Amino acid sequence: MVSNEGKSSSFARIEMMTGHEIRETFLRFFEERGHVRVPSSPLLPANDPTLLFANAGMNQFKDVFTGVERRPYKRATSAQKCIRAGGKHNDLDDVGKTARHHTFFEMLGNFSFGDYFKREAIEYALDLLLNVYKLPLERLWFTVYETDDEAAELWVKAGASPERVLRFGAKENFWQMGDTGPCGPCSEIHYYQGPDPHDPTKNRAELVNGPGDETIEIWNLVFMQYDRSADGTLTPLPAPSVDTGAGLERLAAVLQGVRSNFDTDLLRPLVDFAAELAGRPYVADSHEGFAMRVIADHARATAFSIADGIYPGNEGRNYVLRKIMRRAIYHGRHALGLDRPFFHRVTDKVVEMMRGPYPELEAARALIERIVKSEEERFGATLSTGLQKLEALLATVPYGEMPDYKELARLYDTFGTPRDLIRVSLEERGISIPEDEFNLRFEEALGELQRASARSVDARAKTKEVYARLAERLGRTEFTGYEGTRLAGARIVALIRGDEEVAALHAGEEGELVLDRTPFYAEAGGQVGDTGVIVTSRSDARVLDTQAPVSGLIVHRVRVERGEFKAGDEVTAQVDEERRNAIRRNHTATHLLHAALREVLGAHVKQAGSLVAPNRLRFDFTHFQPLTAEEIAEIERLVNDQILRNVAVQTEIMPLAEALRSGAMALFGEKYGERVRVLTVPGFSKELCGGTHVRATGDIGPFKIVRDEAVASGTRRVEAITGTEAIARFQEDEELVNALASELRTARERLPETVEKLQEELRRARREVEELRLKLAAGGATVTSTDGEVRDCGGVRVLVREVSDLDASGLRQLSDTLLARLKSGVVVLGRRAEGKASLLVRVSADLRSTIQAGQVIRELAPILGGRGGGRPDLAEGGGPQAEKLQEALSASYAVIERLAKTASAQG
RNA sequence: GGGGGUGUAGCUCAGUUGGGAGAGCGCGGGCUUUGCAAGCCUGAGGUCAGGGGUUCGAACCCCCUCACCUCCA
Numbered sequence: 013m014v015s016n017e018g019k020s021s022s023f024a025r026i027e028m029m030t031g032h033e034i035r036e037t038f039l040r041f042f043e044e045r046g047h048v049r050v051p052s053s054p055l056l057p058a059n060d061p062t063l064l065f066a067n068a069g070m071n072q073f074k075d076v077f078t079g080v081e082r083r084p085y086k087r088a089t090s091a092q093k094c095i096r097a098g099g100k101h102n103d104l105d106d107v108g109k110t111a112r113h114h115t116f117f118e119m120l121g122n123f124s125f126g127d128y129f130k131r132e133a134i135e136y137a138l139d140l141l142l143n144v145y146k147l148p149l150e151r152l153w154f155t156v157y158e159t160d161d162e163a164a165e166l167w168v169k170a171g172a173s174p175e176r177v178l179r180f181g182a183k184e185n186f187w188q189m190g191d192t193g194p195c196g197p198c199s200e201i202h203y204y205q206g207p208d209p210h211d212p213t214k215n216r217a218e219l220v221n222g223p224g225d226e227t228i229e230i231w232n233l234v235f236m237q238y239d240r241s242a243d244g245t246l247t248p249l250p251a252p253s254v255d256t257g258a259g260l261e262r263l264a265a266v267l268q269g270v271r272s273n274f275d276t277d278l279l280r281p282l283v284d285f286a287a288e289l290a291g292r293p294y295v296a297d298s299h300e301g302f303a304m305r306v307i308a309d310h311a312r313a314t315a316f317s318i319a320d321g322i323y324p325g326n327e328g329r330n331y332v333l334r335k336i337m338r339r340a341i342y343h344g345r346h347a348l349g350l351d352r353p354f355f356h357r358v359t360d361k362v363v364e365m366m367r368g369p370y371p372e373l374e375a376a377r378a379l380i381e382r383i384v385k386s387e388e389e390r391f392g393a394t395l396s397t398g399l400q401k402l403e404a405l406l407a408t409v410p411y412g413e414m415p416d417y418k419e420l421a422r423l424y425d426t427f428g429t430p431r432d433l434i435r436v437s438l439e440e441r442g443i444s445i446p447e448d449e450f451n452l453r454f455e456e457a458l459g460e461l462q463r464a465s466a467r468s469v470d471a472r473a474k475t476k477e478v479y480a481r482l483a484e485r486l487g488r489t490e491f492t493g494y495e496g497t498r499l500a501g502a503r504i505v506a507l508i509r510g511d512e513e514v515a516a517l518h519a520g521e522e523g524e525l526v527l528d529r530t531p532f533y534a535e536a537g538g539q540v541g542d543t544g545v546i547v548t549s550r551s552d553a554r555v556l557d558t559q560a561p562v563s564g565l566i567v568h569r570v571r572v573e574r575g576e577f578k579a580g581d582e583v584t585a586q587v588d589e590e591r592r593n594a595i596r597r598n599h600t601a602t603h604l605l606h607a608a609l610r611e612v613l614g615a616h617v618k619q620a621g622s623l624v625a626p627n628r629l630r631f632d633f634t635h636f637q638p639l640t641a642e643e644i645a646e647i648e649r650l651v652n653d654q655i656l657r658n659v660a661v662q663t664e665i666m667p668l669a670e671a672l673r674s675g676a677m678a679l680f681g682e683k684y685g686e687r688v689r690v691l692t693v694p695g696f697s698k699e700l701c702g703g704t705h706v707r708a709t710g711d712i713g714p715f716k717i718v719r720d721e722a723v724a725s726g727t728r729r730v731e732a733i734t735g736t737e738a739i740a741r742f743q744e745d746e747e748l749v750n751a752l753a754s755e756l757r758t759a760r761e762r763l764p765e766t767v768e769k770l771q772e773e774l775r776r777a778r779r780e781v782e783e784l785r786l787k788l789a790a791g792g793a794t795v796t797s798t799d800g801e802v803r804d805c806g807g808v809r810v811l812v813r814e815v816s817d818l819d820a821s822g823l824r825q826l827s828d829t830l831l832a833r834l835k836s837g838v839v840v841l842g843r844r845a846e847g848k849a850s851l852l853v854r855v856s857a858d859l860r861s862t863i864q865a866g867q868v869i870r871e872l873a874p875i876l877g878g879r880g881g882g883r884p885d886l887a888e889g890g891g892p893q894a895e896k897l898q899e900a901l902s903a904s905y906a907v908i909e910r911l912a913k914t915a916s917a918q919g
Numbered sequence: 920g921g922g923g924g925u926g927u928a929g930c931u932c933a934g935u936u937g938g939g940a941g942a943g944c945g946c947g948g949g950c951u952u953u954g955c956a957a958g959c960c961u962g963a964g965g966u967c968a969g970g971g972g973u974u975c976g977a978a979c980c981c982c983c984u985c986a987c988c989u990c991c992a
Contacts, residue, residue, distance in 0.1 A: 890975030
C-alpha cells in the first residue's frame, strides 16, 4: 500500500516545482527503480515512415514491444518530444482555444519490456504522485477497463478507495497500436482541480471522462497483454509489457496549481514574451490572449522541429510545419499588429528556455532563426498578394454583397490566403457571417473545388500475393553480389509468369525467376536493379531487371531466349559487369556528394531521395535556396579530391545502434534491420548502405554536376555523372567551346567578352538602322513634300504610300510624322516583306466620327487575301498576296471617298 | 505524386473580343529650394521567363520547358 504522507489539507505547496524539475524528478524516480534513462528520439520518427512526427513516448520502443528489436535493458524511462497536429489526435484549430491542446508537448513515461506488469506500474505511479509530487489522494480518480478486475484490485491495494476506481469501455480504456499487433487494457489517473475536494457534489465521479475540465486525465498506463491477429482474436502475449504516458505540461499545470497549461512556467514566459513584443498585456480571455497562446505553442513546435531537421515545405511533415508556422505568424500580424518579422524572436526564446534539457536547440540556434525569418518574409509576400486578389474579387461584387464561396475558396487554394483573413476582410465590408457557418460553407466550396480537380491516382500496386507466399516459403534470397558478379551453381527455386507461379518458362516467354543465391542486386536504396544473363548448358535467359517486391526476396525479370528453365535447374548467373561497374561508380559518388554537400552547404542538408543508375546519379536533399555556381564548383572540387586520394572503400556489418553511435549517416523514415551495413570512405563519409560500391574512390573517375533544380520548396535536386559519361561530357563541352571560338574568331578564354561585345554592337546597330530607315522614309516626305501625294477624297485629305523598307513598328512611327503634317486627314501605308503585305490606316482625331480606320482596313485587307482590324484612329491588316499591294493602296481612295460621302449624307 | 496560379524596366506592379509596351518608386542630367518619402523639367533602362504553333498581326490564344508561389495526398 502506498501511503499518502503529504496531507491533503495543506494544498498549498511548500515550494513549487519548475517544469524542468518535474521532468527531472520523474526520470530520476524511475532511474532509481532500475529504469534506463533513454533520451527522447528526434521528432522525425526513425524506423517508422508511417508516422509524420513522433507523437508518443512509445514510438521509439515500438519494435521492442513487438519483439522485433532487442535492447540491453528491460525497463526504460523517457521524456519524449512529441508533435500532434491534425489528424484524429488533435485539430490544429483547437490549439490556443483550450487549456490543454498543443502541437508540441513532452510525454513522460516509464516502460517495461516483458519485465514488471500491472502491479508495479500502478504502485510506481501512485508512489510518485503522492510521495514525490505530493499530490493529495482525495483529488485523484482511477479508471480501469470494464473487465480488468486485476487492475481495479491493484489500485485499491495500492491505496485508492474502491469508489474512486471507475470502469470504462474500450473507447476510453482499451489501447491498441494498430488494427493488429500488441494491445491491452489501460488504466488512467485523473485529477480533480476544482475547489473543495471534500465536497462530493463537486469532486464527483461523473466528471471523470466527463464534461468540463474540473477533472482531467494526467497519466495513462497501458498494459500490453494481447496480440491481436488479423481475424480479431486476442492471444495473450508471453511477456506482457507496460507503456505509460503523462503529459509534462498537464502535470506541471496540476503541480503548479494553474488551470491552463499556458500558465505553467513551460509556456507562460513565451506568452508573456509575445505580449511584450505586441506591447500589450496578456488578457487570457481575449482575442489577443488567444493569439499569444497560439504563438507560444507554435514557437515551441517550430523550434524543436527545425532543430530535428524538419523544415517548412510543401509536402508531408514539412507542410504541416509550414501550416503551424504560418498560423502563428498570421495571428501575430493580425490580432497583435506585429507587421514585421517577430516569430523568429519567439522561437529564439524557446531555445533559451529549453536548451538545458535539449541541447540540440542551441546547436541549431542560428539555423532556426534563419529559417523562421525567411518563412516570415515569404509568408508576408504571400499575404499581400492574397489581400490584393481578395480586394480585386470584392471589387467585382456590389459593396456589402457576399461573393461566391467558391471564388473565396479558390483564393485560399491558389494563393494561400488564410481563411480567417478572408472572413475578417468580409466583416470590414459589413458582411458578417457566423464563424461556424462560414467555415462550413468554405469547406464545402473548397471540397467541391478540390474534388473537381482530383483524379483517382491511388493505383498503388499492391504487393502481389504470389510474392508474399514465396517469401514465406523460401525465406531470404542469399545475395552474393558484393563479392562477385558471376555465380555458378545457383538453383532455381521458383518461376512466375504473370501473377502465378509456374513449373517452367520456355523460349520466347517473359517471366520471373527466383534463385536460392544470386549476384544480381535488386533495386533498393535508389540503386537500380542489375541486368545480365542466367544460363544453363542448354538454355539462355536475359535478365531485364531485378526487383525485391518483398523485403529479402530477389526476383529476376527475364526473357527466355533459348531452351527452358524449370524449378530445380542449376544455373549460372552473370551480371552485366560493365553496367554494374558504372552503377558502382555512381553509387559511391553519391555518398561523396552527400558528404560534400553537407560540408559546403551545412549540416542541415539531408538526403531526401536518390537515384543511382548506370548513366547518371540523382540526389535530392533539403536546402532552402538554389546552389550558386561557386558552391557547385566547390562541391565538385571536394568530391574529385576524394576520388584522387584513391582510398579504399570499407564495408562493415554491425548492429544498428553501434553504427549510429559511430556517427554513420542514416536516413530518417527508413526501416533498418538490427544488423546494418556501414559504408565508409575513410576520413570523409560514413553511411548506412546496402548498395554496391567501388573498391577505391579512384575507380570513380571524373565527377561532374550537370544539373541543379528545385523539386519542391526547400528541396533541391542535383544530377551528376561520373567515369566514362563524364569524360564524354567533357569532350562534348570541349568541342562546343572550340566550335564557338573558331566561329567567332577569338581565343576561348575571351569568349564571354566577345559575345558581350557582339550583343552590344548588335543592339546599337539595330537601333541605328531603325533610326536611319525612319529618317529616310520621313525625309522623303520633306524632299518631295507631301503636297503631290495628297488627294482630296470627298473633302478628306488622303495620303497613300508604300514604304517597304520599314518594319511594322516603323510604319506606325512614320504615320505619326505624316499625320502630323497632314493635320487633318487619313494616312494609308503599305509594306511588303517575306512574301506578305501589310497595311496601316491612320485617321486624324477630328475625322474619327466620319471615317473609322477599322472600317477602311476591313475593306482593303481582303484584296491581299487577308484580314485586319483595330481602333477607330489606327488599324492594321494584311494578307499573303503581296503582289496586290499597289492594287489595295489604290483602292483606298475610293473606299475613303465612299465612307466620307456616306457620313456627310447621314450627318 | 496531383490540382490551381504567377513570371512585363533595378524594385512593386498595370496592360480592355489580339492592333503603338506603361505607371509609381529607384537611377543619370538640369532647374528650383534650406524642411520631414522635397518640388519641377528631362533622360537612360525591356529577349514581355525560354522554345514552338495559330494569325495579316501575339505580352495577350494553343502546346512544350524552366523558375517561383499555393492547396492537397
